[in-house]
Amino acid sequence: MRTPLIAGNWKMHGTIAESEERVASLLPRISTAEHVDVAVCVPFTALQAVVDSSRGSRLGVFAQNVHWEPQGPYTGEISVPMLTEIEVGGVVVGHSERRQLFGETDKHLQLKVPAALSAGLQVILCVGETEEERENGDTERRLRHQVQEGLEKVETDRLGDVVIAYEPIWAIGTGQTATPEQAQEALAFVRALVADRSKEQAERSRILYGGSMKPDNAEELLALPDCDGGLIGGASLDVAQFTAIVEAAPRA
Numbered sequence: 001m002r003t004p005l006i007a008g009n010w011k012m013h014g015t016i017a018e019s020e021e022r023v024a025s026l027l028p029r030i031s032t033a034e035h036v037d038v039a040v041c042v043p044f045t046a047l048q049a050v051v052d053s054s055r056g057s058r059l060g061v062f063a064q065n066v067h068w069e070p071q072g073p074y075t076g077e078i079s080v081p082m083l084t085e086i087e088v089g090g091v092v093v094g095h096s097e098r099r100q101l102f103g104e105t106d107k108h109l110q111l112k113v114p115a116a117l118s119a120g121l122q123v124i125l126c127v128g129e130t131e132e133e134r135e136n137g138d139t140e141r142r143l144r145h146q147v148q149e150g151l152e153k154v155e156t157d158r159l160g161d162v163v164i165a166y167e168p169i170w171a172i173g174t175g176q177t178a179t180p181e182q183a184q185e186a187l188a189f190v191r192a193l194v195a196d197r198s199k200e201q202a203e204r205s206r207i208l209y210g211g212s213m214k215p216d217n218a219e220e221l222l223a224l225p226d227c228d229g230g231l232i233g234g235a236s237l238d239v240a241q242f243t244a245i246v247e248a249a250p251r252a
């Protein structure tokens with residue numbers, strides 16, 4: 001049995017003060033939820049504060065990007081040892097905003113994923129097609145490329161440790177979700193891609209859905225056979241909405 005993961009992606013929202021306030025309000029609300037893992041992906045400057053204020057709780061604290069080299073001439077980048085030094089637990093990589101707006105490529109992800117994993121960070125690798133790719137029937141081709149490249153340098157026995165978030169780009173921040181049929185088809189396809197490397201590892205893989213997941217659609221999406229949780233953007237900034245999604249996960 002795979003424990004579902006509900007991860008909030010705060011994106012570029014939250015000064016240290018705002019992040020501390022949000023986490024202080026979130027922690028008591030999630031303290032009793034069972035059979036679900038919960039994490040938040042926090043802006044770099046607020047990571048230390050959120051790690052400190054959630055220490056000893058069940059909340060995972062993740063970064064939103066990482067470089068693959070431990071150090072070097074990479075202005076503006078943050079390395080794996082910089083994250084582990086402050087006890088960050090994981091990182092989300094390959095988000096479509098980073099791919100589309102900041103030029104992150106599958107080749108970068110091929111290096112980032114194993115670098116983060118081998119240092120003990122949990123990794124959420126995001127994949128997903130554009131609206132145009134879906135309309136042209138290119139969804140599977142796109143997903144195959146992203147999943148295969150992103151996992152290429154991950155050792156077989158670690159494949160199941162990589163969380164993969166399927167996020168159709170047309171559903172991110174738009175209020176438009178994939179239908180349960182579309183979501184299940186893509187999630188199952190992603191799992192099958194992992195199974196091409198190892199069936200056993202694919203059974204361990206947690207595949208999340210992301211893209212306008214809200215309290216009113218979460219239960220239906222989380223109940224899909226291949227859905228092991230959600231990556232939540234907008235609704236993760238609202239503690240009541242995020243909590244409602246966390247509570248929906250074990251029910252689904």
Ligand code: PGA
Pocket residue numbers: 009167171172173174175210211212213231232233234235
């Ligand atoms: P959204 O964002 O929930 O606001 O659609 C999801 C994401 O970008 O991970």
